[in-house]
Amino acid sequence: MAAHPTFHWLHIGSGSFHRAHQAWYLHRLLQQSGENEAKWHISLGNIRDDANTLLSILERQQGEYVLETVSPAGERQYEKITSIKKIIPWDDKLAALVAEGAAPATKVISFTVTEGGYYLDAHLKLEKDNSDIAHDLQGGVRTIYGAISHILQQRMANQAGPVTLLCCDNVRHNGQRFHDGLVQFLTLRQQDTLLKWVESGVTTPNTMVDRITPRPTSDIAGRVKTALGIDDAAPVMAESFIQWVVEDKFAAERPELEKVDVELVSNVDAYEEAKTRILNASHSAIAWAGTLQGLAFIDESTRVESIRQLAWDYVTDDVIPCLSPSPLNLEDYRDVVLERFSNPHIKDTNQRVAADGLSKIPGFITPTLITRYEQGAIPRACARLPALFFLFMRRWHEGSLPYKYEDGILNAEEIHAWYQSEDPVRTFASDKALFSTLAGKAEFIQLLRESIDELKS
Structure with missing residues (x-):
């Protein structure tokens, strides 16, 4: 039996x-x-x-x-x-x-x-x-x-x-x-x-x-x-x-x-940091950027040279210096991740990957910003990611996203207040829930202004 x-x-x-x-x-x-x-x-x-x-x-x-x-x-x-x-x-x-x-x-x-x-x-x-x-x-x-x-x-x-x-x-x-x-x-x-x-x-x-x-x-x-x-x-x-x-x-x-x-x-830290900072953060950035360019899928967004380069620069210029030395070959990991995102047969949607940005910014992106400042560097490549999110959420605020944005901790009134304020970039950059110890710092606000202006142009 x-x-x-x-x-x-x-x-x-x-x-x-x-x-x-x-x-x-x-x-x-x-x-x-x-x-x-x-x-x-x-x-x-x-x-x-x-x-x-x-x-x-x-x-x-x-x-x-x-x-x-x-x-x-x-x-x-x-x-x-x-x-x-x-x-x-x-x-x-x-x-x-x-x-x-x-x-x-x-x-x-x-x-x-x-x-x-x-x-x-x-x-x-x-x-x-x-x-x-x-x-x-x-x-x-x-x-x-x-x-x-x-x-x-x-x-x-x-x-x-x-x-x-x-x-x-x-x-x-x-x-x-x-x-x-x-x-x-x-x-x-x-x-x-x-x-x-x-x-x-x-x-x-x-x-x-x-x-x-x-x-x-x-x-x-x-x-x-x-x-x-x-x-x-x-x-x-x-x-x-x-x-x-x-x-x-x-x-x-x-x-x-x-x-x-x-x-x-015995310890998953090295694997986890590589995954969240390289894969998850890049994935979200590609979804936000692709959406802003009128694209629906991750693979087609990744194959846009400017978007792929943005993700590559983010990992190369800011993440790898934060995570080195590592038991993983971070350059190889970066390249494999971008190859996976480019898979034309998966048809993963920007809508799915763009979700939950209010948790992803502090979880996947802000730690790299903080570490790079602590290392004495200006995290220009990394700053483009929250700048993308700012432009993405402005579309949400205006009601012009091509799909419903899903976020488990979305407070609509609070997000609308960013863009209704006298200085939306300052208000966004001063959000402690997103940016922790960087929130409200003059050099960080200026970096975000420059990154947002660069992306808009």
Whole structure:
């Protein structure tokens, strides 16, 4: 008789990235061990109700779907992913999600809620006045903190044992940042007993995740049908490149991820800094620049010589001096990243990549600005990135963006106030949430003025 999986990996966030990344690695592990010997499976749920249609489709497909990958040369491969064995139905109390997270068989809880989903300001303080955080401080479950706090409370009551909380979003020092946000959240809720339990029974490893995964388009299903003869209502597409680096600091049992080329390391800092500053920051800059030039896709934007040069100069002139020496070959990393962005077969949209800029500026870009000033340099190449964002958001303010801009921490009134002020550039450059210790400094304001004027011309 077939053996049942022993351990559950609960993932919160049913977007395409999880299904193209973490679920793919667990699928590979399952394929290695065989269905009858598999010790792990994924349970998939969501905090919000915006993925209910997708979850219903995956439930009908028994959690299975096809992943299409495409190389820069246009080589397409198809694989049916089978690691998701349980779909958690959504309800406004997240009762089923909490029950799954609190089950003794659940040993790892991972999540992808986007950069804005952590509600941390430039000083890494929880934005307690945010309406979603304020709601959850009163017992709600709109945010990752609300959901996890309910899970951990029930887990403690069930004596379900230790658990690893694994952040898989592009947040610098993501495990530590999430841990600090959670501690602030529980402190504000005066959950002292749970706080003590968390410190002894929970770990939050830092991770670095990488795979470009655009939103699925309607033509994927037809290619899947042609290639595999499968009618799939929830296929996902990604580039062929993939990487996952995880700090080996698990609280309880974990899958043997090293068997499927996950890099388990003692410290992820070098990988993380290269990823966030080189890949993520450049990606966003290309999306903002491409949008300003009337382009829709990342690949076509990257192939515009002036945009590619802007990204190349940013990495070469300012990021590499900040990160050197490094165990990575940063020049090679830069070139591979730009090649990946140029992949004409991915068709990743500028809209998707341009999102959450209010979190990306302080997370991916401001650290390089600060370090370069500390090194005695003027970060002219890096300053073009926030200058692009200023021009991009001015289009949003004017209502002339070609798409809806999505940002988890967008305060529309505050952003409109930038451009309605007597000196919009000064107001923007004085925003502490974006620019930390540089905010309001005369030399930084002047640098941004020059960068904005240069880009406008």
